[in-house]
Amino acid sequence: MKTLNRAEQNSADTWDLGSLFENHQAWDESLTLLIERIQEASKLKGTLQGGKTSFLSTMRWYEETSILAERLYNYAFLLYAGDASDNDNVRRYSLASQYLSQLSAAMAFFDPELLGIEDKVIDAYLQDDAFADYAIFIQKARRFKEHVLSEREERLMALQGEVGSVMRTTFGDLTNVDFNFGELEGKPLTQSSFSSFLMQDDRDLRKRAYKQFYAVYDKSKHAIARLYEGQVKQDIFRSKARGYESSRSMALFGDKVPLSVYDNLIQAVHEALPSLHRYYALRARLLGLDKLAHYDVYVPLVKGIKAHTSYERAVQIIGEALKPLGQDYVTTLTKGLTTDRWVDRYENTGKRSGAFSSGTYTSKPYILLNYKEDVLRDLFTVAHEGGHSMHSYYSARNNPYFHYDYTIFEAEVASTFNEQLVAKYMIETSSDSKTKAYILGKQIDDIVATLFRQTMFAEYEMITHQIAESNTPLTLELLREEYRKLLVAYFGPKVEFEEESDMEGLRIPHFYSPFYVYKYATGISAAIALSQKVLKGGEAERNDYLSFLSSGGSSYPIDSLCKAGVDMASVKPVQDALKTFENLLDQFEALL
Numbered sequence: 001m002k003t004l005n006r007a008e009q010n011s012a013d014t015w016d017l018g019s020l021f022e023n024h025q026a027w028d029e030s031l032t033l034l035i036e037r038i039q040e041a042s043k044l045k046g047t048l049q050g051g052k053t054s055f056l057s058t059m060r061w062y063e064e065t066s067i068l069a070e071r072l073y074n075y076a077f078l079l080y081a082g083d084a085s086d087n088d089n090v091r092r093y094s095l096a097s098q099y100l101s102q103l104s105a106a107m108a109f110f111d112p113e114l115l116g117i118e119d120k121v122i123d124a125y126l127q128d129d130a131f132a133d134y135a136i137f138i139q140k141a142r143r144f145k146e147h148v149l150s151e152r153e154e155r156l157m158a159l160q161g162e163v164g165s166v167m168r169t170t171f172g173d174l175t176n177v178d179f180n181f182g183e184l185e186g187k188p189l190t191q192s193s194f195s196s197f198l199m200q201d202d203r204d205l206r207k208r209a210y211k212q213f214y215a216v217y218d219k220s221k222h223a224i225a226r227l228y229e230g231q232v233k234q235d236i237f238r239s240k241a242r243g244y245e246s247s248r249s250m251a252l253f254g255d256k257v258p259l260s261v262y263d264n265l266i267q268a269v270h271e272a273l274p275s276l277h278r279y280y281a282l283r284a285r286l287l288g289l290d291k292l293a294h295y296d297v298y299v300p301l302v303k304g305i306k307a308h309t310s311y312e313r314a315v316q317i318i319g320e321a322l323k324p325l326g327q328d329y330v331t332t333l334t335k336g337l338t339t340d341r342w343v344d345r346y347e348n349t350g351k352r353s354g355a356f357s358s359g360t361y362t363s364k365p366y367i368l369l370n371y372k373e374d375v376l377r378d379l380f381t382v383a384h385e386g387g388h389s390m391h392s393y394y395s396a397r398n399n400p401y402f403h404y405d406y407t408i409f410e411a412e413v414a415s416t417f418n419e420q421l422v423a424k425y426m427i428e429t430s431s432d433s434k435t436k437a438y439i440l441g442k443q444i445d446d447i448v449a450t451l452f453r454q455t456m457f458a459e460y461e462m463i464t465h466q467i468a469e470s471n472t473p474l475t476l477e478l479l480r481e482e483y484r485k486l487l488v489a490y491f492g493p494k495v496e497f498e499e500e501s502d503m504e505g506l507r508i509p510h511f512y513s514p515f516y517v518y519k520y521a522t523g524i525s526a527a528i529a530l531s532q533k534v535l536k537g538g539e540a541e542r543n544d545y546l547s548f549l550s551s552g553g554s555s556y557p558i559d560s561l562c563k564a565g566v567d568m569a570s571v572k573p574v575q576d577a578l579k580t581f582e583n584l585l586d587q588f589e590a591l592l
Contacts, residue, residue: 003188004348006083013311014082016341019363020075027075027092034072034099037065041106048113052125059134062110063401069103070360072096078344078358081368084177085350097162104158111148114141133400136554147242147253157241164238167231168512171224175507176352179216184209191353192370198298199375210295214500217507224506225476232468235514247465251515255407256556262458262518264571269455269521270489272578276452277492279444279585284494286592292494294487294501300376301441301588302434307376311345312338314371314379318386321425322418324534325542332393333386336364342389343367343382354509355381357388357415361401365389376442380419387418395552408516409557409568412523413530414549419446420531437591444588447581450524451574456490458518460505465514479505522568525577529566541565 021027040061047058076096079089122142126135149157181189184205189197189212197209217224235247244250252259284292286301300307309317319334336342344351347370359365367385371378391414395404423443430436463482468474483505487497510517530548533541548564561568 003190004346006086006348006350009346009348012341013345014341015078015344015366015368016364017075017078017366020071020078020360024088024092027072030068030072031095031099034065034068034103037068038099038103038106041065041103045109046113048110049117052128055125056130059131062107063133065103067361067401069100071362073100074358074360074363074366078366078368081352081356081358082344083348083350084173084352097165101158101162104161105155108155108158109151111141111144111154112151114138115145115148134402137402143256144253147244147250149242153241157238164234167227167234171227171512172352172509174220174224174227175509177350179220181213181216184212189213190347192347193372195298195377196372196375198295199300201299201303203296206295206299207293210293210498211500214498214503217503218500221503221506222476225474225479228464228479228506228511229468229474231512231514232465232474235465236469246469248462248515255409255558257409257558258569261522261558261568262462262515265455265518265521265574266459266462268571268574268578269452272452272581273490273492275578275582275585276448276490277494279448280492280494282585282589291496292491294491294495294497294504297491297495298445300438301444302438307438308374309376309379310373311371311382314382317379317426318383318418318422320429321383321422324421325546329390329546333390336389336393337367337382337386340364343369345369345371347372355385357385357392359389359392359396361396361404365392365396377446380422380442380446383418383422384415387415390414391549394546394549398550399552399554403554404552406551406553406560407557409519409522410548410560412519413526413561416450416520416524416527417531417545419524420527421535424531424535433591437588440584440588440591444581444584447524447577447584451521451577451581452490454517454520456486457508457510458515458521460486461511461515461517522574525573526561526566526568528577528580529573530564533565 021030044058044061047054049055073096076089076092079086080093083089119142122138125131126138131138148154176191179191181191181194183189184197187193189209194209194213198206200206200209232247235251239245239247239250242250244253248262249259252262280292280297283297283299283301284290286303287296287299289296315334315337318337319330322330322333342364344367351370352368353370355367355369357365357367365388367382367389369378369381369385371382388411391406391411395406398404423439423446426439427436427443430439460483463486464474464479467478467482472478480502484497484502487495487501487504491497505511508517530545534545544564548560551560551563554560555563558567558569566573
């Protein structure tokens, strides 16, 4: 559990960013080219409305510039995520953010000009094969017509965007870099290792880790509450400026996801809360406790099995589990996770907590991890992020640039699909009932974390934004009060909370990407449905799923998932996933 400095990491355990830029000098030279392109942008004003040839030329220029900007930003972002304590990484990331904002401001004319062209003219352009690489992008962009502002207003919105991201970056710097959680029994307590401590058998150790961790947040709770309030106000400002009914409406509009999908998710989960309360009652019984504390809810349901999986072994298990997706998928992913160096594997000082997948149209689909060999959840995290990266891999190779970027709504399907297959494989290959129960308990815990918990987060986001939109100030006390209500409702009568438990709502980084987390819950619902189709089906079902991964952003997410075989406009996939949870509980209790 020793936390290394970045320079101490074995290079084989880190990502190879060479597919973005060979070195820092190459990045610097390309930044100069981007600056030149930003200066050129002003000369393009009016070209979209200058006829077919002029329109097409501008689209090609915009495509080339966007690919360059994407590469520049991703390189800087990944370096910063790997070590935010390195001043050069901070400088490069700030420059990338700054010039992307300037590019957006320089291109402020683009949307108003595009939307100002008559429909019949655009329709005529799109009949020409030369526009094939841009057709879907143009059609989707024109859907925003009523929410696009004048050129001057769009420029102001673009300039404000850099300022609007300060809450998110400040929260990240504060919690990932400045916060020092100290040590426990000679081991560092960090954002990443906190989960490992909460899974230990020693209840006193869990309690001390919990108290010590939240004591650090307690010292900065007012500042963090103000950061979150600032984020909510930023969301509301953007939605009002663009004429949306609410910030939630704006967040779902781009994906063409009805608000009913969000509302139905919360309603279905509320109806299933008795099964979640049954789960916590079972957990209390297995731990020999009358009531659970908040720091008791992550201990493995089956004791006596020590999970210790090397990274290399985790990749082998994942490769075996994903064989139903075909040899090409498995070979590409396992090479990416190992010899092709898509992955930054282990924690180091200054590194961002958690995990993510992030790449560009022309680069490897990179993965950040903070892998811990003694945390079985981290094996599933590798599979999860691998699902994201394979989605990006297939999408980039089967679509033009403007059509390759799929939505987060779809992304969470690909990632949790992989987790479903890995869980099934590990249960089926377990040698005894106790091991099966252990892995089954892990699968149950994953559904709790992904479907129930993320829905709770989604409900909290909805509540806080609605409160702020009614002109009620989001004070620290109000934020904690609303979060505690949800804790009590979701965890049920068998869980008692500490005084500081409601500060959990202050430490969730996804709240700085508004209305994002509900997609985890809808994603696992779709993934359960699709994984069952692939496992029970044959080549046709597998090909349908791989076609979904290859579709990129070529259609709206509800439509692309329908083609793969699941209708997320209906509440049925969520209800079926909740029934799967109940069935898993039944199987688990039968094994015990």
